[in-house]
Amino acid sequence: MTEPLSTASSPNVECNPIGYTRPAPTVLELRVRNHPGTMSHITGLFARRAFNLDAIVCAPEGGGETSRMLLLVADEPRLEQVERQLAKLHDVLSVDVRVDLGPAFFTRLFAAKPA
Amino acid sequence: MKTTTGAALLRTLLERQGIHTLAGIPGGAILPFYDALHGSSIRHILARHEQGAGFIAQGMARATGRAAVCVATSGPGATNLLTAIADARLDSVPLVALTGQVPQALIGTDAFQEVDTYGLTLPITKHNFLVRSVAELLETVPLAFQLAESGRPGPVAIDVPKDVLNASITVGALPEPGRVQPPPRCADAPIDELAARLRAAHRPILYLGGGVIGANASALARELSRRLDAPVVSTLMALGAMPDDDERFMGMLGMHGNKGTNLLLQECDLLFAIGARFDDRATGKAAEFCPRATIAHLDIDRAEVGKIKSTALALIGDAADILRRLLDRLGSDEHQRVERRPLAGARGYDTPMSRPAWRARATMLRDAHPLHCPPRAEDPLHPLNLIGFLSEQLPADAIITTDVGQHQMWVAQAYPFRQPRTLLTSGGLGTMGFGVPAAIGAALACPGRRVACVSGDGSILMNLQELATLAELDLPVAILLFNNAHLGLVRQQQELFYGGRYSASRFDRTPDFAAIARGFGLRGVRLDPGGDPLADLADALAQPGPCLIDIPIHDQTNVYPMVPPGAANHQTLTAPELEPALATSSSHD
Numbered sequence: 183m184t185e186p187l188s189t190a191s192s193p194n195v196e197c198n199p200i201g202y203t204r205p206a207p208t209v210l211e212l213r214v215r216n217h218p219g220t221m222s223h224i225t226g227l228f229a230r231r232a233f234n235l236d237a238i239v240c241a242p243e244g245g246g247e248t249s250r251m252l253l254l255v256a257d258e259p260r261l262e263q264v265e266r267q268l269a270k271l272h273d274v275l276s277v278d279v280r281v282d283l284g285p286a287f288f289t290r291l292f293a294a295k296p297a
Numbered sequence: 298m299k300t301t302t303g304a305a306l307l308r309t310l311l312e313r314q315g316i317h318t319l320a321g322i323p324g325g326a327i328l329p330f331y332d333a334l335h336g337s338s339i340r341h342i343l344a345r346h347e348q349g350a351g352f353i354a355q356g357m358a359r360a361t362g363r364a365a366v367c368v369a370t371s372g373p374g375a376t377n378l379l380t381a382i383a384d385a386r387l388d389s390v391p392l393v394a395l396t397g398q399v400p401q402a403l404i405g406t407d408a409f410q411e412v413d414t415y416g417l418t419l420p421i422t423k424h425n426f427l428v429r430s431v432a433e434l435l436e437t438v439p440l441a442f443q444l445a446e447s448g449r450p451g452p453v454a455i456d457v458p459k460d461v462l463n464a465s466i467t468v469g470a471l472p473e474p475g476r477v478q479p480p481p482r483c484a485d486a487p488i489d490e491l492a493a494r495l496r497a498a499h500r501p502i503l504y505l506g507g508g509v510i511g512a513n514a515s516a517l518a519r520e521l522s523r524r525l526d527a528p529v530v531s532t533l534m535a536l537g538a539m540p541d542d543d544e545r546f547m548g549m550l551g552m553h554g555n556k557g558t559n560l561l562l563q564e565c566d567l568l569f570a571i572g573a574r575f576d577d578r579a580t581g582k583a584a585e586f587c588p589r590a591t592i593a594h595l596d597i598d599r600a601e602v603g604k605i606k607s608t609a610l611a612l613i614g615d616a617a618d619i620l621r622r623l624l625d626r627l628g629s630d631e632h633q634r635v636e637r638r639p640l641a642g643a644r645g646y647d648t649p650m651s652r653p654a655w656r657a658r659a660t661m662l663r664d665a666h667p668l669h670c671p672p673r674a675e676d677p678l679h680p681l682n683l684i685g686f687l688s689e690q691l692p693a694d695a696i697i698t699t700d701v702g703q704h705q706m707w708v709a710q711a712y713p714f715r716q717p718r719t720l721l722t723s724g725g726l727g728t729m730g731f732g733v734p735a736a737i738g739a740a741l742a743c744p745g746r747r748v749a750c751v752s753g754d755g756s757i758l759m760n761l762q763e764l765a766t767l768a769e770l771d772l773p774v775a776i777l778l779f780n781n782a783h784l785g786l787v788r789q790q791q792e793l794f795y796g797g798r799y800s801a802s803r804f805d806r807t808p809d810f811a812a813i814a815r816g817f818g819l820r821g822v823r824l825d826p827g828g829d830p831l832a833d834l835a836d837a838l839a840q841p842g843p844c845l846i847d848i849p850i851h852d853q854t855n856v857y858p859m860v861p862p863g864a865a866n867h868q869t870l871t872a873p874e875l876e877p878a879l880a881t882s883s884s885h886d
């Protein structure tokens with residue numbers, strides 16, 4: 183039951199060589215409560231903790247009570263911290279890594295725009 | 298079925314939460330709620346500034362561990378609360394901040410006294426709400442209390458537009474009050490592993506943080522240290538968890554911690570952190586903190602584990618529950634029966650060591666590095682002597698609040714705290730102005746207890762207006778003003794790290810604080826250094842009712858030991874060694 187070790191990059195934070203490394207960039211999928219403040223809570227967390235966030239896609243699901251979000255987290259050595267801090271937000275119901283997706287998913291969305 | 302207004306419903310929901318006292322200041326947007334309070338069983342404490350109200354509520358919450366409530370109107374009322382909310386966030390204090398908001402139809406129009414309270418409180422709360430309909434109150438209010446008190450406690454803000462307060466609603470059954478939700482139970486495997494590691498360790502140390510007090514696990518942590526015969530170090534926030542006179546207690550670690558304590562941590566091979574977050578003021582340069590130790594970390598917040606230091610073993614859950622289960626796995630004389638295998642190729646710090654030898658080492662280091670302070674008879678007004686004297690005058694369960702600065706560190710170093718929740722101090726945010734209103738809150742929450750606020754001549758002015766509240770309430774709060782005519786801690790840093798360039802840290806004029814206190818209707822005393830100041834201090838403390846005691850102290854006394862900001866904890870400066878280091882050192886910031 184040993185916790186995976188985390189990596190970190192701020193000056194007063196010890197970098198850990200044995201790590202919990204996933205290839206960056208990573209796509210996280212969140213299930214969230216759908217109300218006006220949720221997006222602010224999530225983007226605010228990234229800003230406040232100086233985590234990298236490159237792209238967001240969000241859409242309501244089911245009856246609109248909840249939404250799904252895909253976040254492109256680029257080159258973030260503290261990915262595990264990001265996941266844990268996100269999981270603590272009251273409006274975030276689940277956090278998963280979408281290993282099947284990468285940055286191309288987000289660029290394709292814009293490519294689909296008619297001329 | 299009963300028809301009521303949003304304001305009356307809000308009041309009822311607070312009453313059902315067991316709130317009997319709250320602190321605030323009324324204003325336009327929140328007036329319907331104040332109208333509903335009229336005739337309620339809830340006692341409203343009229344603060345003189347919303348920040349004061351926020352810290353009065355914090356004083357109640359910190360002294361009891363239960364969520365307390367502060368109230369403000371929209372706009373400036375809400376912005377004035379922000380510091381107290383942010384402070385509660387950093388020290389994990391359960392607080393519910395209730396603010397009025399302009400009517401929803403006006404939101405976004407730059408209406409009179411409109412600010413985006415939701416946006417402002419978002420990054421400084423555990424969670425926040427903007428209530429959009431009167432029916433939402435039924436869900437929001439209990440949930441706010443549940444969130445504030447469950448897991449890692451913290452502040453929750455509820456912003457209520459005036460039209461929601463005025464709206465009527467017909468309510469059937471009222472919701473159950475919000476209650477603490479127990480965290481998921483920690484699995485057995487990591488507790489087994491921790492027990493094995495603690496048994497096998499040669500140089501274990503328990504590192505206690507504020508979470509130990511939050512979890513009401515102080516006695517269990519003490520029992521663990523006894524069973525293991527292991528030394529215990531404490532953060533500022535955990536002072537009081539271990540009685541100061543416990544033979545295994547090593548005092549505070551970190552920037553102004555004991556030198557012996559910081560040195561002992563260098564030798565530790567297993568650091569068991571309990572409800573502590575490896576704050577930079579505690580660890581110094583993190584990479585050099587406990588360089589030889591494996592770290593086991595118990596916390597209710599899994600995001601804290603591995604945030605600063607790599608951690609070998611995580612135990613996520615309630616500290617009381619986990620410590621109880623850990624103790625079940627450890628024999629009552631654990632330290633005697635254990636056989637410790639020598640480590641292959643071990644030398645120096647890695648050699649096996651019996652527990653009694655390790656404890657003897659700890660005691661030796663502690664005794665070799667006492668706090669330096671002239672004898673009381675020679676210098677009764679030395680801050681450390683004053684604090685020693687104060688502790689002799691007050692009962693063991695007295696509650697001490699502090700402001701922020703040198704005086705705060707002297708209290709932390711020298712006051713012999715014996716019980717949890719007897720030191721209330723702003724640790725994470727370090728907010729000057731905390732002390733007086735927090736003392737008022739503590740006195741309100743703990744009738745019959747003595748409360749003393751140790752403050753500085755800088756800090757006291759930051760919530761001075763609350764002396765009016767204190768006088769009105771006539772609570773047993775003594776304010777001890779350590780008056781050095783400086784922003785002392787700033788002056789100290791400028792002396793040590795900025796080449797003695799004293800920029801904006803000296804007061805050219807200091808007010809007559811005793812006269813000011815009297816002006817507010819309190820007893821005000823100034824100690825005379827030429828007379829018998831300690832006898833006068835004892836006299837002033839012996840009289841009933843609130844008072845302010847202005848104590849002239851030396852204006853150049855520094856807090857030692859000190860680890861320079863950014864340095865490693867083993868680079869502790871103590872007074873005599875300091876001078877040569879100074880001439881050559883540049884800024885450490």
Ligand SMILES: Cc1ncc(C[n+]2csc(CCOP(=O)(O)OP(=O)(O)O)c2C)c(N)n1
Pocket residue numbers: 700701702703704705727728729730752753754755756757779781783784785786787
């Ligand atoms: C609200 C706030 N502003 C500024 C600071 C920075 N600061 C830390 S200690 C200090 C000086 C405190 O002076 P005083 O209250 O007289 O205490 P002393 O250090 O002299 O004991 C200052 C300005 C702070 N902690 N809080």
